[in-house]
Amino acid sequence: xxxxxxxxxxxxxxxxxxxxxxxxxxxxxxxxxxxxxxxxxxxxxxxxxxxxxxxxxxxxxxxxxxxxxxxxxxxxxxxxxxxxxxxxxxxxxxxxxxxxxxxxxxxxxxxxxxxxxxxxxxxxxxxxxxxxxxxxxxxxxxxxxxxxxxxxxxxxxxxxxxxxxxxxxxxxxxxxxxxxxxxxxxxxxxxxxxxxxxxxxxxxxxxxxxxxxxxxxxxxxxxxxxxxxxxxxxxxxxxxxxxxxxxxxxxxxxxxxxxxxxxxxxxxxxxxxxxxxxxxxxxxxxxxxxxxxxxxxxxxxxxxxxxxxxxxxxxxxxxxxxxxxxxxxxxxxxxxxxxxxxxxxxxxxxxxxxxxxxx
Ligand SMILES: *[C@@H]1O[C@H](CO)[C@@H](O)[C@H](O)[C@H]1NC(C)=O
Ligand SMILES: *[C@@H]1O[C@H](CO)[C@@H](O)[C@H](O)[C@H]1NC(C)=O
Ligand SMILES: *[C@@H]1O[C@H](CO)[C@@H](O)[C@H](O)[C@H]1NC(C)=O
Ligand SMILES: *[C@@H]1O[C@H](CO)[C@@H](O)[C@H](O)[C@H]1NC(C)=O
Ligand SMILES: *[C@@H]1O[C@H](CO)[C@@H](O)[C@H](O)[C@H]1NC(C)=O
Ligand SMILES: *[C@@H]1O[C@H](CO)[C@@H](O)[C@H](O)[C@H]1NC(C)=O
Ligand SMILES: *[C@@H]1O[C@H](CO)[C@@H](O)[C@H](O)[C@H]1NC(C)=O
Ligand SMILES: *[C@@H]1O[C@H](CO)[C@@H](O)[C@H](O)[C@H]1NC(C)=O
Ligand SMILES: *[C@@H]1O[C@H](CO)[C@@H](O)[C@H](O)[C@H]1NC(C)=O
Ligand SMILES: *[C@@H]1O[C@H](CO)[C@@H](O)[C@H](O)[C@H]1NC(C)=O
Ligand SMILES: CC(=O)N[C@H]1CO[C@H](CO)[C@@H](O)[C@@H]1O
Numbered sequence: 001x002x003x004x005x006x007x008x009x010x011x012x013x014x015x016x017x018x019x020x021x022x023x024x025x026x027x028x029x030x031x032x033x034x035x036x037x038x039x040x041x042x043x044x045x046x047x048x049x050x051x052x053x054x055x056x057x058x059x060x061x062x063x064x065x066x067x068x069x070x071x072x073x074x075x076x077x078x079x080x081x082x083x084x085x086x087x088x089x090x091x092x093x094x095x096x097x098x099x100x101x102x103x104x105x106x107x108x109x110x111x112x113x114x115x116x117x118x119x120x121x122x123x124x125x126x127x128x129x130x131x132x133x134x135x136x137x138x139x140x141x142x143x144x145x146x147x148x149x150x151x152x153x154x155x156x157x158x159x160x161x162x163x164x165x166x167x168x169x170x171x172x173x174x175x176x177x178x179x180x181x182x183x184x185x186x187x188x189x190x191x192x193x194x195x196x197x198x199x200x201x202x203x204x205x206x207x208x209x210x211x212x213x214x215x216x217x218x219x220x221x222x223x224x225x226x227x228x229x230x231x232x233x234x235x236x237x238x239x240x241x242x243x244x245x246x247x248x249x250x251x252x253x254x255x256x257x258x259x260x261x262x263x264x265x266x267x268x269x270x271x272x273x274x275x276x277x278x279x280x281x282x283x284x285x286x287x288x289x290x291x292x293x294x295x296x297x298x299x300x301x302x303x304x305x306x307x308x309x310x311x312x313x314x315x316x317x318x319x320x321x322x323x324x325x326x327x328x329x330x331x332x333x334x335x336x337x338x339x340x341x342x343x344x345x346x347x348x349x350x351x352x353x354x355x356x357x358x359x
Contacts, residue, residue, distance in 0.1 A: 032072050034064060036086070038142065039079040045202050046195050048174040052141040053080045053133075059200040060168040061144035064120075064131060068151040072120045076110055082178075083109025084142065087134035088120050090298040091146070092262055095351045096121050097318030100261055103135035105321045105337055108359035116357050126150050128166070129298075137181040137327050140171060140193075170197045184328040233336060234322075236314040238343040243268075243311045245280050246302040256329065258308070259299040262320035262338070265312035266294040273305030280307035299325060314340045317350045 041057040042049060055061035066072055076086060087101035097106045099118040110116040126148050133142035145166045155161065171193035173180055183190040195202045236242065244265075246258050268289040271278050289309060302308045323335035342349035 032066075032070060034062065034072065034074045036062070036074055036076045037079060038076065038084060040081060043200075045172050045197070045200075046174060048194075050174070050176065052177070053082075053084070053138055054141055055144065058144075059141060059197075060170060061131075061142060063144055063166060064146045065149070066122055066146070067149045067153075068122060068124070068126050070122050072122070074118045074120060075115065076118065077115045078110045078112055080112055082138075083111045083135065084133050084138050085109060085135045086118065086131060086142070087261075088118075088129070088131050088146065089259070090129035090264075091120055091125060092123055092264065092316060093121050093318075094123050094316055095318065095349065097262065097320065097350065098354055098356065100318070100320070101134045102261065102321040102323075106319055108357045109135055110357050114357065117354075119354070122148060130168075137177045137184075137331075139327065140173060140177040140180075143170065144168065166199075168199055170200070171195070172197050172202060181327075181331065184331040187332065190328050233319075234338045236338060236340045238314065238317055238341055238348060240314045241311065242314050242338075243309065246300070246308045246310070247280055248302055248304060248306055249277055253304065254326075255301045255304050256334070257299050257301050257325040258322065259325045260310075260312070260320065260322050260338070262316045262318055262340075263312045263314070264296050264298055265300075265310040267297055267300050268294050268309045268311055270300075270303055270308035271306045272303030275305070277305050278307065280309065285309075314338070316340055317342045317348065 036055045038053060038055055039057065040051045041054050041059075042051050043054075043059055044050075052059070064072065064074075074086070078084060085101045085103045085107055088099070093100055096119065099120060100106045101118070103109060107116075129146040129148065131144055131146055132139040145168055147166065150156070172195040173191070174194045175191065180190045246256070248256065268291065269285065271280065271285065285307075294311075297310075300308050300310055317340050320338045320340065321335060322338055323330050326334075
């Protein structure tokens, strides 16, 4: 993905400089309940002082630190100016779409002045994921890391680390991200961000408020406003094996990071064109798919002018969003949902619905 693509994502990615565990005694204990207080707070970066929505006045927000298989309660108290939802990106949440978070797919907004407790059910995930708002463009400022330690607290490599740091890479918009959202919602190409941040900081701006280090806006024009209604959801029975071919058919401006909720999937293969679209050909391309050791992912970058093939077992009953992770593309409707039916037993059906926010 080119750097301009990254800018517009509004965020992306964590890294452990070195990691986990030295010995049990040094492992911070896992807190199984977190209080997230959403509120507007002033931040000054890049010569701009602005109010923005954050969790606990923190940008990035608090880190969630758990062990594999934990269940965590997050009490969200929305003292901000508008409604939000929160998604636990890459956490499969078996049988529990109720706490997955995408606005208008699994829940209504947590309205300003109200609370919502989400139960985050970890299963086989290990490593680093992230949580982020999943409504409008609030994700740009409402996000944080999730660190999932192995259940036996062992570091997976023979060389032990000297220390551990979580790095959260994000974007900084000088303007209010809701203004940027409005631009996208009007089907115009929204402004790109003004800078990148690492753990909320832009870099060394002590000398002057110059433009040093800021990327320029050479972002190509996106879709020009062809609207359509009628995205259909995909209905599946539990345990069906699903293969999805993502086929890029646009003008190839950028790769599309396609994210699937509720499941991890195997990336079997992908193909990219340079100037014209390369279509997946079932006859000729299926032989080249990697069925031996494909990577297991929750988001795949579909190459521009190209395709990607994924496969997974629909083993999680519920409603699960599938969408491009570029904010403006979600705004423009590049999304659908997977509805996986209940199994035949209680254990293979969705959990009972908790009390959900009302619309
Ligand atoms: C967030 O702030 C609230 C109240 O200010 C506090 O009780 C809570 O512990 C904080 N949460 C985290 C995760 O730091
Ligand atoms: C940012 O603006 C707010 C509101 O005017 C003010 O209270 C705060 O001191 C300002 N911050 C900085 C760093 O100037
Ligand atoms: C939200 O939770 C906070 C902290 O527990 C509580 O003080 C407040 O009354 C709750 N608000 C509502 C609307 O329930
Ligand atoms: C979006 O369009 C509406 C209606 O045309 C207009 O009132 C509004 O100013 C536009 N917003 C932006 C950010 O361009
Ligand atoms: C920040 O920039 C100033 C001026 O260029 C320089 O003197 C200072 O050492 C830099 N600080 C850091 C932490 O890099
Ligand atoms: C969209 O773009 C195409 C190709 O650039 C152009 O032919 C068409 O007129 C544009 N449509 C609108 C509504 O601007
Ligand atoms: C989409 O559906 C809404 C509600 O039925 C309607 O108002 C709107 O005109 C439709 N848009 C298009 C592009 O068909
Ligand atoms: C799901 O199972 C039902 C009942 O066995 C069957 O009729 C239906 O065709 C199945 N749906 C799909 C998408 O396979
Ligand atoms: C796929 O490739 C085969 C073999 O080259 C070709 O005959 C066929 O037309 C291609 N299919 C499509 C849809 O392009
Ligand atoms: C699936 O199971 C849950 C929990 O038993 C139940 O509430 C829900 O109505 C079921 N859904 C369907 C479509 O049968
Ligand atoms: C016709 C055309 O646009 N060709 C371009 C295809 O892409 C290559 C590599 O990016 C360019 O060098 C060509 O000019």
